[in-house]
Amino acid sequence: MQVKLPEQQDQAAAVDEAAAEGAAQSQPAEELINLNIDLEPILPDLLIPAWAFLQDYPLLLVVLMFGVGYVVGKVIQWILHTTLKHAAQRTKSTLDDKLIDYLTAPVVQTMVILALVAAEKSFDFGESVDRFLIRTLFTLLLFLWGRAWFRAITLAINSLAKEDDGKLQLFQPRTRPLFEIGVKLFLFGILMWLFMLLWNIDGTAWLASAGVIGIAVGFAAQDTLANLISGVSIIADAPYKIGDYIILDTGERGVVTEVGMRSTRLLTRDDVEISIPNAVMGNAKITNESGGPAVEHRIRVPVGVAYGTLPEKVIEVLEGVARDSDMILSLPAPRARMRGFGASSVDFELLGWIRYPEQRGLATHQVLMEIDRRFREEEITIPFPQQDVYIRSLPGGEELPPPEEA
Numbered sequence: 092m093q094v095k096l097p098e099q100q101d102q103a104a105a106v107d108e109a110a111a112e113g114a115a116q117s118q119p120a121e122e123l124i125n126l127n128i129d130l131e132p133i134l135p136d137l138l139i140p141a142w143a144f145l146q147d148y149p150l151l152l153v154v155l156m157f158g159v160g161y162v163v164g165k166v167i168q169w170i171l172h173t174t175l176k177h178a179a180q181r182t183k184s185t186l187d188d189k190l191i192d193y194l195t196a197p198v199v200q201t202m203v204i205l206a207l208v209a210a211e212k213s214f215d216f217g218e219s220v221d222r223f224l225i226r227t228l229f230t231l232l233l234f235l236w237g238r239a240w241f242r243a244i245t246l247a248i249n250s251l252a253k254e255d256d257g258k259l260q261l262f263q264p265r266t267r268p269l270f271e272i273g274v275k276l277f278l279f280g281i282l283m284w285l286f287m288l289l290w291n292i293d294g295t296a297w298l299a300s301a302g303v304i305g306i307a308v309g310f311a312a313q314d315t316l317a318n319l320i321s322g323v324s325i326i327a328d329a330p331y332k333i334g335d336y337i338i339l340d341t342g343e344r345g346v347v348t349e350v351g352m353r354s355t356r357l358l359t360r361d362d363v364e365i366s367i368p369n370a371v372m373g374n375a376k377i378t379n380e381s382g383g384p385a386v387e388h389r390i391r392v393p394v395g396v397a398y399g400t401l402p403e404k405v406i407e408v409l410e411g412v413a414r415d416s417d418m419i420l421s422l423p424a425p426r427a428r429m430r431g432f433g434a435s436s437v438d439f440e441l442l443g444w445i446r447y448p449e450q451r452g453l454a455t456h457q458v459l460m461e462i463d464r465r466f467r468e469e470e471i472t473i474p475f476p477q478q479d480v481y482i483r484s485l486p487g488g489e490e491l492p493p494p495e496e497a
Contacts, residue, residue: 160206164199321373336448340376395436
């Protein structure tokens with residue numbers, strides 16, 4: 092009988108423990124998602140011999156499965172498309188028709204990929220290669236469905252933001268970027284979570300390091316984050332919206348064409364588009380000439396006439412010019428006011444409303460041209476400053492007589 096010494100027992104225990112660890116490491120990690128697709132259990136008994144025969148010819152099986160997947164996908168796509176289109180005919184909007192086109196497009200690719208995954212087992216590449224190929228095919232499938240959902244979300248939000256019936260106050264043009272980016276970030280998070288499950292990646296470690304990464308990104312992208320936060324504030328506070336004519340305290344002015352999460356775009360009267368960071372817009376003093384209860388904008392045209400002219404006559408002529416102008420609105424009614432006595436003229440001001448603030452320059456030009464024409468017809472003088480210069484002596488010392496004796 093052989094008796095083991097304590098040292099030998101310790102060595103044997105260490106060897107057994109190392110062997111157990113090696114066996115555990117050699118076993119594959121537990122899959123988070125079962126990617127095995129086996130068609131044999133669900134095949135009819137008549138097709139099992141043909142399936143077993145095709146296992147010996149992998150390339151032929153792949154070609155046949157590709158064709159079968161394509162045909163089945165087309166049939167399913169046609170059934171879904173026809174059924175949903177029939178249901179969408181009850182609505183007047185074309186939004187549901189476009190959404191059906193987007194969301195039924197990946198059906199054919201889905202059936203083809205599932206068929207290829209089922210046929211891939213016949214190649215006997217090995218377990219690691221099989222997993223890699225299957226995960227790659229499912230990643231492609233995830234990309235196709237993600238792209239379809241991104242396009243559908245963009246279309247839906249843009250269409251809802253253009254509704255004019257007032258029923259969907261939540262989806263307005265000014266809030267569209269906020270909703271679009273928020274929904275897309277949520278969808279992107281779901282796709283990333285599915286991608287990590289697909290490739291058997293534990294997301295706990297990524298979440299734990301997200302805080303450190305967030306701090307580093309915050310320091311590296313301070314300006315970008317400031318623009319994003321200011322963009323959210325602008326969209327929520329709504330100091331202006333798309334189509335408003337605004338003037339900044341730095342002198343830029345124009346029509347707002349886009350309110351994004353990073354910048355705001357203005358189209359000037361010179362048809363030049365200016366992109367201003369939202370951080371600058373958030374700290375700037377903004378004059379919104381399209382704001383208030385009405386979109387209309389009032390213009391003021393100052394006019395001076397010579398002393399001795401009847402004020403009633405001047406007011407009648409000015410208001411007649413405004414009423415005859417195509418660019419001056421009849422409601423609110425234009426009016427003329429006497430503002431004061433100047434150094435060489437009696438000062439009046441014509442007040443009128445125009446449809447859009449950007450028409451101010453053209454409207455003022457037309458009104459001034461018509462005022463000049465009407466004043467000439469009515470023989471109303473527009474004075475200008477005059478000064479009399481009296482010369483007391485010439486350079487040679489010769490004195491001149493007083494002005495009254497000259």
